[in-house]
Amino acid sequence: MNLLTAKNLAHTFEYELFNDVNIELNAQESIAIIGMSGSGKSTLLHLLSTLLTPKKGSILLFGEEISSMNKKRLSSIKRHDLGLIFQSHYLFKGFSAYENLEVAELLSGEKIENDLLESLHIKEPIHQKVTELSGGQQQRVSIARVLTKKPRIIFADEPTGNLDKKTADEVMTLFFNYCNSNNAGMILVTHDNDLAHQCDKVFHLEDKKLKRIK
Ligand SMILES: Nc1ncnc2c1ncn2[C@@H]1O[C@H](COP(=O)(O)OP(=O)(O)OP(=O)(O)O)[C@@H](O)[C@H]1O
Numbered sequence: 001m002n003l004l005t006a007k008n009l010a011h012t013f014e015y016e017l018f019n020d021v022n023i024e025l026n027a028q029e030s031i032a033i034i035g036m037s038g039s040g041k042s043t044l045l046h047l048l049s050t051l052l053t054p055k056k057g058s059i060l061l062f063g064e065e066i067s068s069m070n071k072k073r074l075s076s077i078k079r080h081d082l083g084l085i086f087q088s089h090y091l092f093k094g095f096s097a098y099e100n101l102e103v104a105e106l107l108s109g110e111k112i113e114n115d116l117l118e119s120l121h122i123k124e125p126i127h128q129k130v131t132e133l134s135g136g137q138q139q140r141v142s143i144a145r146v147l148t149k150k151p152r153i154i155f156a157d158e159p160t161g162n163l164d165k166k167t168a169d170e171v172m173t174l175f176f177n178y179c180n181s182n183n184a185g186m187i188l189v190t191h192d193n194d195l196a197h198q199c200d201k202v203f204h205l206e207d208k209k210l211k212r213i214k
């Protein structure tokens, strides 16, 4: 089942970042995007996850063109179907980790799962304030928050950047298992080549083109 199709995407800020980008994500599939710092990986993820509008090209989510969706449909898709895990995680700072998860629970109508907290090793500090957690703990809380809403597509930008190797591997295993058991897909941006090659497909963003290398 096709989850996302992007055709002929181009984007420009001060200069053209990339053009003629094509990508297709299916259910139970993981895609990694690698490339030098500044090549436009995060920007591409922002386009695919509806945070930015591409200068050229089209993006279909679950068979529907983003540009033809009305506001209500778009916000429903964002709330229920897209899970965004980005470089800076936007947890609500004044709240505890658990309260942050409750927000996801409330918005999506899904339940916080104990197993999820256990596999991310955040059961212990779950009632502490976000500001009292380490960077890696905050990152795992934001992963828990995203998975709590049971998205159909996970967009992850360096999701394991703050984590040690062992914890990073555990988090990645969790993502892969999540996709398989929930018929979901993942697009992952990473600087870690080994990690990228654990995904089904690997793309390299270089010289304004997205080239498939696996
Ligand atoms: N909102 C913006 N306005 C103007 N320029 C931007 C904006 N966002 C990103 N850029 C520029 O676009 C280029 C690509 O940025 P982007 O964040 O997509 O790179 P990246 O490949 O994710 O890099 P990194 O690996 O360091 O995270 C950079 O030169 C950046 O300065």
Ligand SMILES: [Mg+2]
Residues within 6 Å of the ligand: 041, 042, 043, 087, 157
């Ligand atoms: Mg980036």
